[in-house]
Amino acid sequence: MTFRSPFAIPRQLLTGTTSLGRSAISARLRCNQRGLATVVPPVTQDATGSKGPTAMVFMNMGGPSTTDEVEDFLSRLFADGDLIPLGRLQSYLGPLIARRRTSKIQKQYADIGGGSPIRKWSEYQCAEMCKLLDKMSPETAPHKPYVAFRYAAPLTETMYEQLFADGFGKGKGGRAVAFTQYPQYSCSTTGSSLNELWKWRNRLEGKRANGGSEPAGTIQWSVIDRWPSHSGLVEAFAQNIEAQLKTYPEEKRDEVVLLFSAHSLPMSVVNRGDPYPAEVAATVHAVMQRLKFKNPYRLCWQSQVGPSAWLGAQTSDTVQEYVKRGQTDLILVPIAFTSDHIETLYELDQEVIHEANNPGVKRAESLNGNPVFIQALADIAHDHLQKGELCSRQMTLRCQGCTSERCLGQKKFFAGQEQASMVI
Numbered sequence: 001m002t003f004r005s006p007f008a009i010p011r012q013l014l015t016g017t018t019s020l021g022r023s024a025i026s027a028r029l030r031c032n033q034r035g036l037a038t039v040v041p042p043v044t045q046d047a048t049g050s051k052g053p054t055a056m057v058f059m060n061m062g063g064p065s066t067t068d069e070v071e072d073f074l075s076r077l078f079a080d081g082d083l084i085p086l087g088r089l090q091s092y093l094g095p096l097i098a099r100r101r102t103s104k105i106q107k108q109y110a111d112i113g114g115g116s117p118i119r120k121w122s123e124y125q126c127a128e129m130c131k132l133l134d135k136m137s138p139e140t141a142p143h144k145p146y147v148a149f150r151y152a153a154p155l156t157e158t159m160y161e162q163l164f165a166d167g168f169g170k171g172k173g174g175r176a177v178a179f180t181q182y183p184q185y186s187c188s189t190t191g192s193s194l195n196e197l198w199k200w201r202n203r204l205e206g207k208r209a210n211g212g213s214e215p216a217g218t219i220q221w222s223v224i225d226r227w228p229s230h231s232g233l234v235e236a237f238a239q240n241i242e243a244q245l246k247t248y249p250e251e252k253r254d255e256v257v258l259l260f261s262a263h264s265l266p267m268s269v270v271n272r273g274d275p276y277p278a279e280v281a282a283t284v285h286a287v288m289q290r291l292k293f294k295n296p297y298r299l300c301w302q303s304q305v306g307p308s309a310w311l312g313a314q315t316s317d318t319v320q321e322y323v324k325r326g327q328t329d330l331i332l333v334p335i336a337f338t339s340d341h342i343e344t345l346y347e348l349d350q351e352v353i354h355e356a357n358n359p360g361v362k363r364a365e366s367l368n369g370n371p372v373f374i375q376a377l378a379d380i381a382h383d384h385l386q387k388g389e390l391c392s393r394q395m396t397l398r399c400q401g402c403t404s405e406r407c408l409g410q411k412k413f414f415a416g417q418e419q420a421s422m423v424i
Contacts, residue, residue: 054140055168055176055219056133056381057159058126059193062149063116063341067106069152074098074105076151082192083150084305085266112345119154121339121368122147122181125377128369132378133385140175140385148178148197156196160204163219169205171217178223178414179381181338183233184262184283185226186276187399188269191407194223198410208413223391223414224384228279229286232376237283237333238290239372240364244331245295247362256329256360257296259318260284262336263343264301267309273399277311283335299335302352303343316352319361328360338373340366390416396423 061083064073078084079094109115126145133143144166148159168174178197180190206215214220227233245253262280270277284299302315315332322330332352334344344366353361367373391414398407412420 051140051175053142053144053167053174054133054385055144055146055163055166055174056126056130057146057148057176057178058122058181059148059178059190059197060118060122060150060181060338061189061193062122062152063118064109064152065115065119067109067114069115070106070109071098071102073152074101080150080192082195083188085268108342108346111350112342116152116341117345118339118341119147119149119152122149124369125181125339125374126179128374129377129381132375133381136378136382137385143381146176148193150193150196156193157200157204160197160200164204169217169219173217174219176219176221177381177384178221179377180223180225182336183226183230183338184228184276184279184336185394186265186269187272187274187402187407188265188276190225191410194225194414195406195410197221198413201413221414222384222389223395224380225391225395226279227380228283230376230380232372232379233283234286234290236367236370236373236376237287237335237364240367240370241287241291241331241333244362244364248329248360252329254294255296256331257298257322257327258288258331258333259315260287260297260299260333260335261302261315261348262299262334263303264310264312264314266305267311270311272401275394275399280336287333287335302347315348316355319352319356323356323358323361328356328358330356330361332361332363334363334366337366339368390414390419393422398424 061077062073064070075095075098077094078097079090081087081090123145126147130143130145134141137143146159146162147154148156150156154162163174163176164170168176178194180193182189182193185191201219201221205218208214241258245256248256260280260283265274265276281299284297288297298313298318300313300315300318301311304310304312304314319330319332322328332348334348337344344363348363353363395411396415396419398411402408408423411423415423
C-alpha cells in the first residue's frame with residue numbers, strides 16, 4: 001500500500017530554515033450534552049470553606065475543525081521538534097512542508113466531513129466529566145471544563161487567557177489541573193503539551209523567583225500525566241472490542257485477530273528512553289487480560305513520518321501481510337486515541353481498511369462519548385484531587401538520554417518545590 005499519512009514528508013523537502021508565526025484564535029466555546037456550542041459562564045474564586053472552583057484542562061494535539069484551518073495546523077505541527085524532530089532546519093521545514101501538504105490534507109479532511117471531530121469530542125468529554133466531578137468531589141466544585149490543543153484552536157495561550165477571564169489567576173489564585181488526553185506518556189505528545197503550557201504560564205503569569213516562590217495570586221497547577229492501565233479505560237476499550245466481535249459468526253469469533261494500533265515514534269526518540277512504547281504495551285496487555293486472552297493479538301504502529309527509522313511494524317503493512325496469508329478476520333483497535341480524528345476516520349477507515357478490500361477487516365469504535373470512558377475520566381480526576389499530588393512520580397524521571405533544558409525546567413515546575421529535587 002502507498003502510505004498517505006497526513007504527516008508524510010517528501011524526502012526532497014528535508015533541507016533549509018525560516019520562522020513560524022501563530023495565528024489568532026477565536027473565543028473559546030464549550031459543548032453541551034447534545035454537542036452544541038455554549039459559552040461557559042465566568043466563575044468567582046471563593047476561599048471560604050471550599051477548595052473550588054477547579055479548572056479541568058484537557059490537553060491534546062487537536063485538529064483543524066474546518067479545511068481552512070489545515071495550513072495553520074500543519075505549520076504548528078511540523079514546527080514542533082518534540083513531535084517531529086527535524087534538527088536545526090526545523091524552522092524552515094515546518095512552514096514549507098505545511099504549504100506543500102495543505103491541499104492534499106484539506107482533501108482528506110473534506111473526505112471525513114470537512115474537519116476533525118476531536119474538538120467536539122474533547123469539549124463534550126470534559127464537560128460531562130466535570131458534571132460527574134461536581135457530585136463526586138463537592139469540596140473542589142465547581143469544576144470548569146477547558147480544552148488546550150497543541151496545534152489547533154483552542155490553543156494553549158487562548159485557554160490561558162480564558163482562565164483569566166473566568167476568574168483564575170491575575171492575583172486571584174485558583175487551582176487548575178492539566179489532564180493529558182494521551183493515556184500513554186510520550187515526550188512527543190504529553191511532554192510537548194506540558195512544555196507549551198509551561199511556556200505560556202511563564203509568559204502570562206511570571207517565572208518563579210529564586211528560591212521557588214510564586215508571584216502572588218497565580219494559578220496553582222497540578223498534572224494528570226498518564227493513565228495507561230486505568231480499569232475504566234481498559235473496560236471501555238474491552239467493551240468496544242466485544243461489540244465488534246459480535247458482528248462475526250459465533251464459531252469464528254475466537255479466531256479473529258486483534259490489531260492494536262498506536263501512533264508510531266522515531267527510533268531516535270525510542271532509543272533516548274521515551275516511555276511511550278512500554279506504556280502502550282501496558283494498555284494492550286491490560287485490555288487482553290480483561291478479554292481473558294481469548295483472541296490472538298498484535299501491537300502495531302501507524303502514521304510513520306519521513307524516511308528515518310520509526311517504530312514498527314506498521315499497521316498498514318501488518319494488515320496487508322495477514323490478508324495475503326489468508327487471515328482476513330481482523331479488528332483494528334485505536335489503542336492510543338481517546339476519540340475519532342483523521343488517523344482513525346481517514347488513515348484506518350479509508351486507507352488501511354479500504355485497501356485491505358475484505359469484509360472481515362473492521363475497526364472497533366473509538367471511545368468518543370462512551371459513558372464508561374467518561375466515568376473513567378471522572379474517576380481518574382477524582383483520585384488525583386483527593387490525593388493532592390502535583391504529578392506522578394514517573395514524571396519526575398527524565399528519559400535516560402534527555403539533554404533538553406526545557407524538559408528539565410518544565411518537569412521541575414510541575415513537580416513543585418518539594419519534588420523538584422527529584423527531577424533528574
